[in-house]
Amino acid sequence: MHRIGFLLSDGFQIMALATQTVFECANMVAGEPFYKLDNFSAEGGDVRSSLGMTVGTRPLRTRVAADTWMVAGVNDPLTSPAPADVLAFLRKAAGRSRRIAGICTGGFVLAEAGLLAQRRATTHWAFARDLQKRFPDIRVEDDRIYIVDGPIWTSAGMTAGLDLALAMVEKDLGAEAARSVAHKLVMNQRRSGGQSQHSEMLDLAPKSDRIQDALNYARKNLNRALSVEELAEAVHLSPRQFSRVFTLETGKSPAKAIEGLRLEAARLMIEQSRHPLDVIATETGFRDRRHMREAFLRGFGRPPQAVRRDVRESD
Incomplete structure (x- = not known):
């Protein structure tokens, strides 16, 4: 079983949770619970989304482990820095987990933790220049749907997180499984990581x-x-x-x-x-x-x- 931990913070962008459906459908396609998902936050308990809806989470201070960590973004990462304990946790998790992903502006959290230094990365096009300015040691590619650089994954904004999650399914279960999941989700097409954010x-x-x-x-x-x-x-x-x-x-x-x-x-x-x-x-x-x-x-x-x-x- 592959464990996926979703790391949420107050004001997290609600679209990040849509990626969980990708893994839910992958379990259906696989015919077994290949993925197990849990939501986490710094202190645990209810966390309020950008829409105002609350989601129950487990605290990071417990002994938790996951094969994959998915860090949700917020609507404005410039005014919402990540807590120090979250950054410390991610630095430790980078050595224990298989991969860590920043969904949308979640890439800013990975950058603050130092996980994107000397790596290629992307984020929502509206904040790409800010990411590059704040962290000049990152090679920000603002016209990519998602980027995989070793164990670190980053995605562009909003629906691009679905493409990133599908790419993970393809990596784990194969191309046919990913196609089946995309079909279940009624996605118009599966977009590759190099595809432009703009239509x-x-x-x-x-x-x-x-x-x-x-x-x-x-x-x-x-x-x-x-x-x-x-x-x-x-x-x-x-x-x-x-x-x-x-x-x-x-x-x-x-x-x-x-x-x-x-x-x-x-x-x-x-x-x-x-x-x-x-x-x-x-x-x-x-x-x-x-x-x-x-x-x-x-x-x-x-x-x-x-x-x-x-x-x-x-x-």
Whole structure:
């Protein structure tokens, strides 16, 4: 049995508890209680979440041991430093447990405990710069869903904790078990650690169904040239009207938006497949591998090869 301890503090972000469902479903898939979960806090007793709901916890001062520790974040880590006894406990736990994870801004607690020094780490994008400024000896990567650096795991904000937990299930029980858990959770996709925290579709945020339909059409046909005329015809608008409305609603021209969708799709294929870069370029609508590389440098400041290398290092 693999024991997982969730370390909570007053004001903990309630989304952290959602990751417990990942391990619950993993037990269902495994057909046995492979994971056993407990909630802990510095003093034990009821701990109030960010939503105001209280959760019962066991105190850390008891002789507790866990294979994995999951440290929940808070809504504002800059005003909520971790208690000294929690930091001392985590330093000891680092030598006894298999792994320790910071969920969302829980990474700040690991940093305060000195567990992220000279390591790669991520956190919620809104606090990544603060983490880097406060702890310059950490290699903060603010555009990652989660990062595994040895026994230390960190995740980006909110739902990224689910991806981190799924990755743990895959590590413990295999890829098929993780896929089954994701299916039970009705997750749209399993995101790899190297995937960006940002979504092009969310950034565009069109206001009308027609422009949303045009973007959906584009995403399903990225291997095509996708001219303005084709997109306009798909949503029954004239090319001139389509371009005007599209730019007004999204703040980007159709060409710029489509390139963003191509980049997102190409990056996802690089992270989740072993396809050659030439194949990925063709499948996502770039003229060739060189064209894709130029777009990556514009969009991400890094070539496709560097993205693939990061994913392999995280495995």
